[in-house]
Amino acid sequence: RFFLTGSQKRFFEKLSIYCDKYAEQIPVTFVLGFYVTLVVNRWWNQFVNLPWPDRLMLLISSCVQGRDEYGRLLRRTLMRYVNLTSLLIFRSAAQLTAVYKRFPTMDHVVG
Template sequence: MLDDDDSERYRRKFEQLALMFDEFTKLIPLTFLLGFYVSNVVSGWWRQFQSLPWPEDLLSVLCMVIPGRDERSQRRRHAIARYVNLTAALAWREISSKIRRRFPTIRHIVDSGLMTEKEFELLNKISSEVKSVRWMTPLHWVQQILADEIKENAPMASLTNQFVQELKQYRSALRKLFCHDWVCVPLVYTQVAALATYAYFGFCLLGRQFLDPEKKYKRYEVDFVVPIFTIVQFLFFVGWFKVDGEYCNPCATGGSRSHAAIRYG
């Protein structure tokens, strides 16, 4: 059992320890670290959103390049529209885990109607030689159809040029998404931000204890019982960090955001 003198002595030591840990929280530039981390992640997320390919502009120009109502013109328009969607499906399979679950294999794309058996065999032959260009192959088929249309019907050069430019932008948008998928936020950024956040609130656990108001410690004149401001800080900083982790790889599911996971081993 502790007598009153021992109890008072340990109480003073605890108060000194709490004051020391409270000073430690001032040595961690948490706002700066999280601000830098969040700025990098959110700006990367916004660039990915701006890189999303939209086929509407391409297909609207297509209707002017191939305006015919005959069966051949309709087949060409349908084939080009299908190839554009096929390109997106092939590209998104390599980027998004959700699309990968929808199309686990190329055979599933054939079953969905985006690709024929003949095209499947041709795609496999091409990808066996150069696998990295598989997703661009349907766009080459679009160019071949356009070349046939130019040879047979000679559409306006300005419309043809506009269509080619839209096709180029569509391909460039998908390429940018690949680049964002290849080059993620450096893992060390996530580790430093996580370590700083958890260390800060680890020090707060002792440093923000309310001390005896009679001792007149600075900023401890009133015993609030509940550390309201520390709770608000915790909700803000930890919530900021956790939400930001969701933006690291928006194309992945929660369990597959491997580059955003905290690993120290």
């Protein structure tokens, strides 16, 4: 209200009157349904795009053969690299995540 110019105030008032006039034609539940759908779709896309190491772990365990010590250490090392990669990605994605709070510096990752 204080930052608008005179023409912007008039336009805003006309827009408010227009929306008030036609507000009865668009039910609130209809608009709320679109909003909830948008929020749920965004959440689901985030969930689907999380890196889950399970499939890669199964692939590594099926491709790296051997019941001896070398095969076991190789599988373990590869999975540690996968977990480290996920950790570094989560850590670099946002500084407000729980991963960043748990590992604020690279010394915390190594130590």
